[in-house]
Amino acid sequence: MATATGKLSHENEDQEKEEQDDDQTFEELGLDPRLIRALTKKGIDNPTPIQRVAIPLILAGKDVVARAKTGSGKTFAYVLPLLQKLFSDSASNKNLAPTAFILVPTRELSQQVYSEALSLIELCRVQLKVVQLMSTMSASDLKTALAAPPDILVSTPACIKTCLSKGVLNPTSVQNSLSILVLDEVQIQYDHEFQHLNSSLADLLLSYGYEDDLKALTAHIPRRCQCLLMSATSSADVEKLKKLILHNPYILTLPEVGDVKDDIIPQNVQQFWVLKNGHNYYVMVVVVIALCYPERRLFRARDKLVYILALLKLELVQKKVLIFTNTIDMGFRLKLFFEQGVDVLKPKWIALYSFCNGPKDKLTGLAVFVRFGIKSAVLNSELPQNSRLHILEEFNAGLFDYLIATDDSQSKKEQADVESHVEQKKSRKHAKRKLDSEFGVVRGIDFKNVHTVINFDMPQSGAGYIHRIGRTGRAYNTGASVSLVSPEEMEIFEEIKSALGEDETRDSNFIAPFPLLTKNAVESLRYRAEDVARSVTKIAVRESRAQDLRNEILNSEKLKAHFQDNPRDLDLLKHDKVLSKKAPAPHLRDVPEYLLDPTTQEASKVIKLARAAMGNTNSGHRKGFKGKFRKNSNPLKSFSAEAPKRGFKGGMKRKGKDKDDGHTNKKKQSV
Numbered sequence: 001m002a003t004a005t006g007k008l009s010h011e012n013e014d015q016e017k018e019e020q021d022d023d024q025t026f027e028e029l030g031l032d033p034r035l036i037r038a039l040t041k042k043g044i045d046n047p048t049p050i051q052r053v054a055i056p057l058i059l060a061g062k063d064v065v066a067r068a069k070t071g072s073g074k075t076f077a078y079v080l081p082l083l084q085k086l087f088s089d090s091a092s093n094k095n096l097a098p099t100a101f102i103l104v105p106t107r108e109l110s111q112q113v114y115s116e117a118l119s120l121i122e123l124c125r126v127q128l129k130v131v132q133l134m135s136t137m138s139a140s141d142l143k144t145a146l147a148a149p150p151d152i153l154v155s156t157p158a159c160i161k162t163c164l165s166k167g168v169l170n171p172t173s174v175q176n177s178l179s180i181l182v183l184d185e186v187q188i189q190y191d192h193e194f195q196h197l198n199s200s201l202a203d204l205l206l207s208y209g210y211e212d213d214l215k216a217l218t219a220h221i222p223r224r225c226q227c228l229l230m231s232a233t234s235s236a237d238v239e240k241l242k243k244l245i246l247h248n249p250y251i252l253t254l255p256e257v258g259d260v261k262d263d264i265i266p267q268n269v270q271q272f273w274v275l276k277n278g279h280n281y282y283v284m285v286v287v288v289i290a291l292c293y294p295e296r297r298l299f300r301a302r303d304k305l306v307y308i309l310a311l312l313k314l315e316l317v318q319k320k321v322l323i324f325t326n327t328i329d330m331g332f333r334l335k336l337f338f339e340q341g342v343d344v345l346k347p348k349w350i351a352l353y354s355f356c357n358g359p360k361d362k363l364t365g366l367a368v369f370v371r372f373g374i375k376s377a378v379l380n381s382e383l384p385q386n387s388r389l390h391i392l393e394e395f396n397a398g399l400f401d402y403l404i405a406t407d408d409s410q411s412k413k414e415q416a417d418v419e420s421h422v423e424q425k426k427s428r429k430h431a432k433r434k435l436d437s438e439f440g441v442v443r444g445i446d447f448k449n450v451h452t453v454i455n456f457d458m459p460q461s462g463a464g465y466i467h468r469i470g471r472t473g474r475a476y477n478t479g480a481s482v483s484l485v486s487p488e489e490m491e492i493f494e495e496i497k498s499a500l501g502e503d504e505t506r507d508s509n510f511i512a513p514f515p516l517l518t519k520n521a522v523e524s525l526r527y528r529a530e531d532v533a534r535s536v537t538k539i540a541v542r543e544s545r546a547q548d549l550r551n552e553i554l555n556s557e558k559l560k561a562h563f564q565d566n567p568r569d570l571d572l573l574k575h576d577k578v579l580s581k582k583a584p585a586p587h588l589r590d591v592p593e594y595l596l597d598p599t600t601q602e603a604s605k606v607i608k609l610a611r612a613a614m615g616n617t618n619s620g621h622r623k624g625f626k627g628k629f630r631k632n633s634n635p636l637k638s639f640s641a642e643a644p645k646r647g648f649k650g651g652m653k654r655k656g657k658d659k660d661d662g663h664t665n666k667k668k669q670s671v
C-alpha cells in the first residue's frame, strides 16, 4: 500500500513537472531570437518534448542520441541548435569544407531537411549557405556545389562516400572543418527493430548498406566534432556507436514501463486491421480461383481491391489517404483499378437488370461501380527525381487526395533484384528502367494532413510498419491506419503486433479490427469490383507504368527548366493524370443509394461528422497545431534523457498509462 501511495504521489509530481515543462518556451531553451521569430512565422510557438530536451544539450556542445516517435519534431530538435551554433561561426568561416554534415537515408528526406534549413536561414536573414548533394550528380556538379564550401551539407552516406572517392571532398579539409555531424534516420532501419535492439551497429548499417558508406567518412571525423544521432536506437548500442563516432553522448529515449515498450505509435493515431475473410467462403473461392488463375497472388490482390474500394468509395476513411504497396506494379494495378473499368452496360447486363425489374432510372447509376473515378498518383523509385519531389509537393498542398507509394522498407538491393528480375522477363526496353536506390518516403517524410494510411500490402517488418503509420498523426494532428491483411500475411502481422508490444488495455500500440466495414458492404461491391479488377490486366499495368514514366520524364524536363526559373513555383503540372484510355464519366461517380448497405451508410455519416468536428474539410489547409488537441494527444509526450555516466534525467517521462479522459475512446469510433 505504502509503495502504491508513494508511487502515486511521485506520479503526481511528475505530472506537475510535465505540465510546467509543457509551458516551456524556445526562449527558455536559450534559442536565438532570430530563430524564434522564424518559428513564429511558421506558426510554431512552443517546443515539443524532444526539442525541449535536445536543444539545450546540443547548444551546450554535447553529443546526443535521440530516439523519438515519428512526427515528434526531431528535425527542428537538431536543425535549430545547429543553425544557432553556425550563426556565431559563419563570420569567421574560412573553411575549405562544410562545417556541418546532415546525413539522411533518402533523397526525399534530404530534400525535406534541406528545405527546412534553407527556409529558416532565409527567415533569419543570416549569411549561411546550405547545399544538398545526391550521388546521381556528376562529379563536376558536385564540385561546383562545393566550390565555395557551404556551411551545411545535406546528403546521404552513399553520396559522401562518392565525394570522398572522387576527390570532390578533401579528407584533410573535412578533418579541419567538420564541427557537427548529424545522422538523421540513417542508422535505425533494420528488420524487426524491437527484437534486435542488441545487434551491433555494424549489423544495422550493413542491413541498409550504409556500413561502408559511413566508414568512408568516420575515418575523417575529427575528435572535436559534435555528433548527433536522431532516431531509434537503444542504449545497448551506444558503446558501439561511441567507437565509431560518438563521444560520451546524452541519450534521449522513450521510457519503458516494466518490460513493455511504451507507446511506439503516437497516441493520436488509431490503428485498424481488416482480415480478408476468416470464413469458409474464402477457402472455397481460393480453390476455384486457384484453378482458374494459376498465379494465386493475382487473386489475393484482386480480393484486396474489393476491400480498398469499399473503404474509399463508401467513404469509411478520411482523406487525404496514403496507400502503401510493396511493388511498383501493384501500385499501378491499384491506380488503374481506381480510375478505369469495364462497361457493365453491355446488353447482357441490361437484359439481366430488366429481368430483375430494376428501375430504369437507376441504370446509369449501375455504371458507377465500373468507373470508380478515384484519381490517384503513384510515387515510386522509378520516377525521375523532379517528378517525385513535385508529386510530394502537390500531395502536401492538397491538390489530390490519394497517393499510392511503394515502400522502401525492403532493402534497396532486394527491391532492385525483384524488380530487375520481373523486368528482364518482360522486355528489353523495360529491363533498362532504373530504380533509384536513394528513393524513400516511409522514413522521415513529413506528409501534410494525411489522415489515413492504408497498408494495401503489409510491410515486411515492425520497423517498416511504424514508419509507414508515422506518416499520419504528425505533430498535433490525428490520424488512422488500416492494414489489409491477407491470410498469407498473418504471420508478419503477428510479428508486427508482438514488436509493438500490443496490449488491448493501452491506447496506442493496439491494432483493432476495423469496425465499419460490414460483410454486406464488401459483398455488395464484390461482383463489380472483381469485374473491373479483371480488366486491369498485366499488360494494362505494364503499359500504364511505361506511360506514366514517359509522362513523368517529360514533366521532369519541364520541371527542371521551370524550377530553375521559378524555384519556388512547384505548382505546374498534375501527377494524378488518368492513365486508362477511356475517359471516366464525371456523372457516373457517385454510389447510388439503393446499393448502399444501411450500416455502412450510418458509418459513413459518422466519418463525415467526425471530419467536420475536427475541421478536416479536405481542403489541404489546416489550422495551426496549437490548441487543437489536448496535451496528452501530443505524439511526443514522453522522453527520458540519459546523460553519460551520471544518469542525468533531463526530460519528461510519462507514466505507464496516459491520462485517459474518454477522448481516446471517443476517437476509436471515428476513423
Ligand SMILES: Nc1ncnc2c1ncn2[C@@H]1O[C@H](COP(=O)(O)OP(=O)(O)OP(=O)(O)O)[C@@H](O)[C@H]1O
Pocket (backbone or CB within 6 Å): 044, 045, 046, 047, 048, 051, 068, 069, 070, 071, 072, 073, 074, 075, 076, 185, 443, 444, 445, 446, 470, 474, 475, 476, 625
Ligand atoms: N514545436 C513544434 N510545434 C508544432 N509543430 C512542430 C514543432 N516542431 C515540429 N513541428 C512540425 O511537426 C511535424 C513533424 O516534424 P518532423 O518531421 O521533424 O518529425 P520527426 O520526428 O522527424 O518524424 P519522423 O520520425 O517521421 O522523421 C512537421 O510538420 C513540423 O513542422
